[in-house]
Structure formats: structure tokens, C-alpha cells
Amino acid sequence: xxxxxxxxxxxxxxxxxxxxxxxxxxxxxxxxxxxxxxxxxxxxxxxxxxxxxxxxxxxxxxxxxxxxxxxxxxxxxxxxxxxxxxxxxxxxxxxxxxxxxxxxxxxxxxxxxxxxxxxxxxxxxxxxxxxxxxxxxxxxxxxxxxxxxxxxxxxxxxxxxxxxxxxxxxxxxxxxxxxxxxxxxxxxxxxxxxxxxxxxxxxxxxxxxxxxxxxxxxxxxxxxxxxxxxxxxxxxxxxxxxxxxxx
Amino acid sequence: xxxxxxxxxxxxxxxxxxxxxxxxxxxxxxxxxxxxxxxxxxxxxxxxxxxxxxxxxxxxxxxxxxxxxxxxxxxxxxxxxxxxxxxxxxxxxxxxxxxxxxxxxxxxxxxxxxxxxxxxxxxxxxxxxxxxxxxxxxxxxxxxxxxxxxxxxxxxxxxxxxxxxxxxxxxxxxxxxxxxxxxxxxxxxxxxxxxxxxxxxxxxxxxxxxxxxxxxxxxxxxxxxx
Ligand code: HEM
Ligand code: SF4
Ligand code: FES
Numbered sequence: 001x002x003x004x005x006x007x008x009x010x011x012x013x014x015x016x017x018x019x020x021x022x023x024x025x026x027x028x029x030x031x032x033x034x035x036x037x038x039x040x041x042x043x044x045x046x047x048x049x050x051x052x053x054x055x056x057x058x059x060x061x062x063x064x065x066x067x068x069x070x071x072x073x074x075x076x077x078x079x080x081x082x083x084x085x086x087x088x089x090x091x092x093x094x095x096x097x098x099x100x101x102x103x104x105x106x107x108x109x110x111x112x113x114x115x116x117x118x119x120x121x122x123x124x125x126x127x128x129x130x131x132x133x134x135x136x137x138x139x140x141x142x143x144x145x146x147x148x149x150x151x152x153x154x155x156x157x158x159x160x161x162x163x164x165x166x167x168x169x170x171x172x173x174x175x176x177x178x179x180x181x182x183x184x185x186x187x188x189x190x191x192x193x194x195x196x197x198x199x200x201x202x203x204x205x206x207x208x209x210x211x212x213x214x215x216x217x218x219x220x221x222x223x224x225x226x227x228x229x230x231x232x233x234x235x236x237x238x239x240x241x242x243x244x245x246x247x
Numbered sequence: 248x249x250x251x252x253x254x255x256x257x258x259x260x261x262x263x264x265x266x267x268x269x270x271x272x273x274x275x276x277x278x279x280x281x282x283x284x285x286x287x288x289x290x291x292x293x294x295x296x297x298x299x300x301x302x303x304x305x306x307x308x309x310x311x312x313x314x315x316x317x318x319x320x321x322x323x324x325x326x327x328x329x330x331x332x333x334x335x336x337x338x339x340x341x342x343x344x345x346x347x348x349x350x351x352x353x354x355x356x357x358x359x360x361x362x363x364x365x366x367x368x369x370x371x372x373x374x375x376x377x378x379x380x381x382x383x384x385x386x387x388x389x390x391x392x393x394x395x396x397x398x399x400x401x402x403x404x405x406x407x408x409x410x411x412x413x414x415x416x417x418x419x420x421x422x423x424x425x426x427x428x429x430x431x432x433x434x435x436x437x438x439x440x441x442x443x444x445x446x447x448x449x450x451x452x453x454x455x456x457x458x459x460x461x462x463x464x465x466x467x468x469x470x471x472x473x
Contacts, residue, residue, distance in 0.1 A: 008341075069342075071342055072345075098342040104335060106335070169348060171349070172332035173336040174335070204258075204259055213331055213334075214259075215258070216328075216332070216353060216431070217435065218427075219349055219353070220348040223348035235438075235439040236437065238262070241260075
């Protein structure tokens with residue numbers, strides 16, 4: 001297959017960038033999107049040009065490192081897939097494909113398509129944990145009874161891979177889906193309830209300080225999220241925050 | 248930038264205030280619409296008596312201050328949120344396919360809100376200001392008291408085609424604001440439930456279609472009757 005790629009090139013965090021057009025050929029429909037860019041990069045290196053920088057790691061949809069805003073959508077046109085799991089058969093021969101980095105004040109571009117997502121790490125540091133004593137007598141995991149529905153909902157929330165597609169796709173660059181998934185995975189379980197009030201306040205505070213936008217409830221995030229995180233988590237976080245602020 | 252903690256500074260709390268004031272404004276729309284039915288039916292005295300009641304009865308007066316405050320809070324908070332959201336993405340996408348994952352009304356709440364604000368200013372100038380502070384024709388009602396003739400003022404205003412069209416367009420845009428806004432407010436307040444949320448969505452769609460449509464019918468009926 002052959003494509004015309006329009007890719008954002010930016011040589012450093014404070015350099016100006018621009019869209020650059022590259023034709024690619026010899027692309028197999030079985031290649032993943034990242035493999036297709038690998039092919040382009042081989043061409044570029046052979047020509048003595050700078051390869052396109054992009055984030056990736058596991059290439060099997062679990063690590064959350066790959067990103068890319070493809071033809072106006074986070075992780076491209078697929079649903080419930082990461083860019084590394086998106087295949088070129090989703091595109092038509094000769095398509096013009098626009099590839100941009102995640103765009104958010106809180107996710108500054110490092111180079112080309114790679115952005116700095118450490119804002120998420122700082123939100124986790126602000127409260128995305130439970131304080132447990134891990135030295136010595138660890139209680140039996142089954143000693144605390146958890147209703148199946150709660151355990152399932154907590155597990156669903158915990159399947160967020162922290163990729164940032166929710167921020168990238170949101171018209172407000174809001175991180176509410178990510179933060180609410182992290183708040184929910186603890187708020188639903190007895191071990192997490194202990195610090196629930198502080199946690200939601202500290203994480204929301206950090207989210208605001210990082211410069212993310214607010215939530216207009218458009219629902220775009222849950223459509224684009226590769227892990228299928230539901231905006232029901234956002235409603236839960238809204239309840240948790242209200243409870244914590246009043247209490 | 249939103250600054251984190253509590254019921255005033257954080258971006259979540261800003262949405263609580265949007266939702267509370269927005270829902271209060273929705274309840275106001277219902278009362279306002281019911282009061283305007285005599286206009287459509289051509290009942291001059293009923294409408295003028297209602298207008299007098301609404302501008303003089305103490306309880307209504309107290310509630311009206313809450314209403315003015317709600318408008319101001321909703322509009323100011325809305326503009327603060329729009330600014331925060333714009334600042335959160337300083338560099339725009341070259342290609343952004345918003346229609347792929349969200350409704351048009353949800354993506355344009357700010358635009359729809361600002362237009363509604365323009366409409367409200369024009370609307371208040373035309374009728375509210377005239378009723379409270381303007382020179383409005385009066386006549387003697389059958390009980391011997393003077394009655395401000397807001398009815399005639401209104402009916403005269405809608406003899407103008409452009410003014411009637413402005414109202415109809417404004418109501419369509421308000422309908423779009425509510426198409427997303429009504430159910431969104433429940434989500435903002437965390438009021439979701441597997442059984443009731445679908446019902447709230449249906450109620451919101453019904454509200455957004457019917458209330459603005461009946462409002463829009465008033466100037467149309469008056470215009471056609473003139
Ligand atoms: C009768 C008039 C109005 C009614 C009934 C109304 C109702 C609502 C409701 C119910 C919401 C949803 C709140 C939420 O998502 O939690 C909303 C959102 C909004 N309204 Fe209004 N509104 C009105 C006028 C205005 C005006 C005059 C503005 C002026 C700027 C405005 C700006 C906004 C904005 C920006 C939002 C979206 C906030 C966000 O989610 O980011 N509205 N409105
Ligand atoms: S909520 Fe979904 S889109 Fe957002 S960071 Fe987690 S996995 Fe990615
Ligand atoms: S590279 Fe790990 S999820 Fe895509």
C-alpha cells in the first residue's frame with residue numbers, strides 16, 4: 001500500500017515546528033501503524049535525514065507509551081485500540097494521513113511526535129496510591145470481603161494504561177477520565193476508602209495545577225480510550241470530590 | 248487556571264456551580280413559559296396582571312434576585328471555564344475530527360451560551376427594562392387600578408419580522424444548549440444511576456425540544472396574527 005503522510009516535525013521543546021509531507025510505499029496492510037512509521041524512518045535514515053521521533057514500548061497495547069493523533073483522532077480511527085495495535089488495513093490505498101503529537105499545555109512536545117506526560121506521574125504522586133505497611137505481617141487477601149460488582153468496577157477502572165488519549169481528544173484537554181479512573185480504582189475498594197477524601201482532593205488539585213482543562217461531559221474521551229474507561233468514573237469522582245469538600 | 252481545592256477554586260467545583268445554576272435556570276424557563284401562555288392566546292388583561300404580580304409580589308421578588316444571581320454566576324463561571332479550556336490547549340491540531348466522538352452541541356456549549364447571553368441582554372432591554380424603568384403605556388383595569396400594558400408593548404415588538412426571526416433563532420440555539428446541558432448537569436453533580444440516567448437523558452431531550460419550541464411559537468403566533 002502507498003500513503004501520503006503529513007507529520008508534525010519539531011526539533012526540540014522550544015523550537016518552532018511544522019507539518020512535513022512524506023510519501024511512503026511498500027507498506028503491508030498487516031503492518032501496525034508504528035511499523036509503517038518504522039519503514040518511513042528506515043527510508044529517512046538511508047537518505048541521511050533525521051528519523052521521526054515517537055513514543056512506544058510494548059507494542060502490544062498494554063504499556064500506554066504509544067500516542068499519536070491520527071487524522072484528527074487519538075490513536076487513530078480504531079475503537080478500543082492503541083496506535084501500536086492499529087493496522088494499516090484500517091486505511092485505504094493512497095490515503096493522506098495526518099499525524100500529530102498529543103496537544104495540551106500540560107503535555108509539552110519533547111521532539112516531533114513525542115510529548116512529556118510526566119504531569120500524569122505527578123497526579124499519581126499526589127494521591128494515586130494506598131498507604132500500606134508492607135513489612136512483616138501482610139493480611140490475607142481474602143480476609144476483606146469485596147462485593148463482586150465493586151471488584152469488577154475497580155478492575156475496569158484500573159485497566160487505564162495512562163496513555164493520555166483522553167486528554168488528547170478532549171476539546172478542553174481535560175484529564176478527568178484518567179484522574180477519575182485512578183480515583184475510582186481505589187474509592188471502590190475498602191483499602192482505598194481510608195484515604196479517599198484526601199486522595200480525590202489532592203489529585204484534583206494537582207490536575208488543575210498542571211493546567212489541564214475542565215470537563216464539559218462531551219464523552220469524547222470514553223469513545224477514544226483504548227482501555228474502554230467509562231465516564232461513569234468521572235461521575236463517581238464528581239461525587240467523591242463533593243463529599244470530600246463538604247465533609 | 249483553576250487552582251485546586253474546595254468548592255470555589257477547583258475545576259470540578261466550577262462545574263457544580265454551572266450545573267446548579269443551569270438547572271435552576273431550566274426551572275425558571277418552565278415558569279416563564281407558563282406565564283407567557285396568555286400572550287399567545289391574546290388575553291391582554293391576564294398577561295398584564297401576571298406581569299404586575301411577577302414584578303411586585305415579595306416572594307417572587309426575592310426569588311427573582313436569586314435568578315439574576317444565577318444568570319450572572321452561570322455566565323461568569325461559563326466564561327472562566329471557556330478561558331481555562333482554551334488555555335489548556337494553546338497549540339491547536341491541524342486536523343481535529345470532533346464529530347467522530349462527541350455531539351455538536353456538547354462541543355459548542357460556550358458559543359451557544361454566549362449567543363444566549365446576547366439574546367438575554369436584548370430580551371431584557373426590550374421587556375424587563377421597559378417594565379421596570381421604561382415609559383410603558385398604562386390603562387385603568389376594571390378594578391380601578393392602573394395596569395402597565397406590557398402586553399401591547401410585546402405584541403407591537405413582534406410585528407417586526409426581523410425581531411420575530413431573532414427570537415426563533417435564539418430559541419433554536421437555546422434548545423441546542425439544553426440538548427447537551429440538561430443531562431450534562433446531572434453528570435457534573437455526580438447524579439448518575441444505571442436505571443435513572445437513561446430517563447434523565449430522555450427527559451433532557453424532551454425538555455430541549457419542547458420548551459424552546461413553545462417559546463418560539465409565541466412570537467410566531469403574534470406575528471402571524473398581526
Ligand atoms: C436560560 C439560559 C440558560 C440555561 C437554562 C442554561 C443551562 C445550562 C445547563 C443545564 C448547563 C449544563 C451544566 C453542566 O454541564 O454541568 C449549561 C452549561 C453551560 N452554559 Fe448555560 N444555560 C443558560 C445560559 C447560558 C449563558 C447566558 C451562558 C453564557 C456564557 C452559558 C454558558 C454555558 C457554558 C459555557 C456551559 C458549559 C460549561 C462546561 O460544561 O464547560 N449558558 N447551561
Ligand atoms: S483513561 Fe483511557 S485514554 Fe485516558 S489515559 Fe487511561 S487508558 Fe488512556
Ligand atoms: S506501545 Fe505499549 S501500548 Fe502501544
